[in-house]
Amino acid sequence: xxxxxxxxxxxxxxxxxxxxxxxxxxxxxxxxxxxxxxxxxxxxxxxxxxxxxxxxxxxxxxxxxxxxxxxxxxxxxxxxxxxxxxxxxxxxxxxxxxxxxxxxxxxxxxxxxxxxxxxxxxxxxxxxxxxxxxxxxxxxxxxxxxxxxxxxxxxxxxxxxxxxxxxxxxxxxxxxxxxxxxxxxxxxxxxxxxxxxxxxxxxxxxxxxxxxxxxxxxxxxxxxxxxxxxxxxxxxxxxxxxxxxxxxxxxxxxxxxxxxxxxxxxxxxxxxxxxxxxxxxxxxxxxxxxxxxxxxxxxxxxxxxxxxxxxxxxxxxxxxxxxxxxxxxxxxxxxxxxxxxxxxxxxxxxxxxxxxxxxxxxxxxxxxxxxxxxxxxxxxxxxxxxxxxxxxxxxxxxxxxxxxxxxxxxxxxxxxxxxxxxxxxxxxxxxxxxxxxxxxxxxxxxxxxxxxxxxxxxxxxxxxxxxxxxxxxxxxxxxxxxxxxxxxxxxxxxxxxxxxxxxxxxxxxxxxxxxxxx
Ligand code: NAP
Numbered sequence: 463x464x465x466x467x468x469x470x471x472x473x474x475x476x477x478x479x480x481x482x483x484x485x486x487x488x489x490x491x492x493x494x495x496x497x498x499x500x501x502x503x504x505x506x507x508x509x510x511x512x513x514x515x516x517x518x519x520x521x522x523x524x525x526x527x528x529x530x531x532x533x534x535x536x537x538x539x540x541x542x543x544x545x546x547x548x549x550x551x552x553x554x555x556x557x558x559x560x561x562x563x564x565x566x567x568x569x570x571x572x573x574x575x576x577x578x579x580x581x582x583x584x585x586x587x588x589x590x591x592x593x594x595x596x597x598x599x600x601x602x603x604x605x606x607x608x609x610x611x612x613x614x615x616x617x618x619x620x621x622x623x624x625x626x627x628x629x630x631x632x633x634x635x636x637x638x639x640x641x642x643x644x645x646x647x648x649x650x651x652x653x654x655x656x657x658x659x660x661x662x663x664x665x666x667x668x669x670x671x672x673x674x675x676x677x678x679x680x681x682x683x684x685x686x687x688x689x690x691x692x693x694x695x696x697x698x699x700x701x702x703x704x705x706x707x708x709x710x711x712x713x714x715x716x717x718x719x720x721x722x723x724x725x726x727x728x729x730x731x732x733x734x735x736x737x738x739x740x741x742x743x744x745x746x747x748x749x750x751x752x753x754x755x756x757x758x759x760x761x762x763x764x765x766x767x768x769x770x771x772x773x774x775x776x777x778x779x780x781x782x783x784x785x786x787x788x789x790x791x792x793x794x795x796x797x798x799x800x801x802x803x804x805x806x807x808x809x810x811x812x813x814x815x816x817x818x819x820x821x822x823x824x825x826x827x828x829x830x831x832x833x834x835x836x837x838x839x840x841x842x843x844x845x846x847x848x849x850x851x852x853x854x855x856x857x858x859x860x861x862x863x864x865x866x867x868x869x870x871x872x873x874x875x876x877x878x879x880x881x882x883x884x885x886x887x888x889x890x891x892x893x894x895x896x897x898x899x900x901x902x903x904x905x906x907x908x909x910x911x912x913x914x915x916x917x918x919x920x921x922x923x924x925x926x927x928x929x930x931x932x933x934x935x936x937x938x939x940x941x942x943x944x945x946x947x948x949x950x951x952x953x954x955x956x957x958x959x960x961x962x963x964x965x966x967x968x969x970x971x972x973x974x975x976x977x978x979x980x
Pocket of ligand 1: 616617618643644645646647676677693694696719756865892
């Protein structure tokens with residue numbers, strides 16, 4: 463069995479004890495072991511801050527962009543191997559593995575292009591300057607400078623490549639070194655990516671560290687110039703945010719958490735229309751893609767009462783085409799859940815939804831045998847559609863994320879205000895998708911729904927042909943939502959750099975400020 467290593471202080475670290483075992487979720491066979499025992503986290507973080515930080519800050523934006531492009535290429539060059547490893551480690555289909563691996567190389571390349579435009583400067587100018595005195599000689603200008611600390615990036619299991627890549631792209635471009643920790647269960651994929659990056663991307667000494675396994679006392683050593691960017695479930699440690707050293711030093715803490723994303727069908731959308739078909743296609747894909755293990759997946763489907771039974775039947779028919787099993791079998795279109803714990807949570811979650819009044823339409827809410835897998839082995843479940851006739855009574859549907867291929871249809875009266883209220887019942891979401899060609903209806907819904915979402919995907923006949931679905935977090939648009947979703951923001955073009963930089967207001971002679979910032 464393979465033993466994963468961490469990369470700290472510019473060298474590979476192999477622990478000799480304390481290992482956790484990673485399993486192939488299709489066969490339940492042990493495939494790797496992981497432990498971070500023996501790492502001196504205070505020393506590793508300091509090495510990143512001092513050596514890595516100095517190296518990155520010495521580079522211009524254009525040079526940091528060249529680094530990101532080399533990292534993107536290293537992942538692209540290893541694509542076939544990384545796709546195989548993803549399938550074995552996380553049970554995803556090849557198509558779903560591409561979502562993560564190509565997403566990683568894509569986001570690195572995107573920020574490499576952004577860097578080119580920023581050119582040979584090392585500081586970022588923020589907006590227009592403004593006259594402060596009687597004349598323009600006394601001038602004010604905002605600018606961004608890189609923090610002098612290290613960014614600790616903790617990621618969830620479901621995007622072991624894209625998760626660290628999208629955060630690292632912004633941190634590196636800002637000029638800040640990173641120490642990244644993937645979820646233990648999918649650390650094999652991340653470790654393989656990191657090996658390629660270390661071998662062939664020419665990352666400056668100290669700029670990149672990787673911990674396979676627990677972070678030990680690492681978070682206790684973060685301070686005023688450091689960043690903690692944490693992607694996690696709702697249940698993982700609110701207490702992490704409240705750590706004394708983080709509060710006392712005002713270290714930057716950004717959380718990306720879970721989300722009860724909504725899809726809303728508006729009453730103007732007629733059966734068989736382009737918008738109707740887009741809605742069904744998007745929602746069915748959101749339920750099954752990556753076996754529903756996406757933070758952006760649709761969990762609540764709001765449909766006007768008059769169309770609810772038709773939507774239920776059409777979605778159930780689409781989901782019945784899903785073939786669940788081992789992705790190594792060519793007929794399989796949806797893999798297993800990633801771990802035994804995910805399976806346990808899924809089964810318990812569906813039981814919660816059904817006990818609060820939701821009925822099962824598709825799926826049985828428990829483990830099934832998978833196509834191409836041994837009977838009784840693997841963490842397989844079928845696509846699961848539920849129906850709750852009264853969205854006010856089915857409270858748990860608005861508060862409990864079932865992290866798997868499951869979503870609930872909830873009929874509503876068709877009013878835009880009511881739809882917005884129901885969307886907001888999720889307590890703050892990453893994304894909601896609204897399907898309508900009626901701009902007056904959308905204008906009524908928009909301000910209320912937008913306040914509760916990080917992103918709104920407006921599905922209509924005009925964009926249906928080019929639409930990529932609501933689940934895709936593109937670097938051009940910001941990712942992260944309010945409230946329950948964590949209150950964080952990532953990417954969104956250069957906005958994503960803000961977390962890793964200090965905005966400073968400069969006041970002085972205009973000519974001097976212009977020269978200093980040029
Ligand atoms: P999780 O159990 O909350 O774990 C997330 C990460 O936190 C893992 O790397 C985990 O490491 C680490 N962790 C847990 N306790 C920690 C501690 N005390 N100190 C330091 N690190 C700690 O979540 P998951 O099951 O991996 O992922 C699924 C969840 O993430 C879902 O709820 C999903 O909605 C959410 N998610 C959100 C986004 C987003 O962008 N908003 C994106 C993806 C996923 P170990 O594995 O070693 O415990």
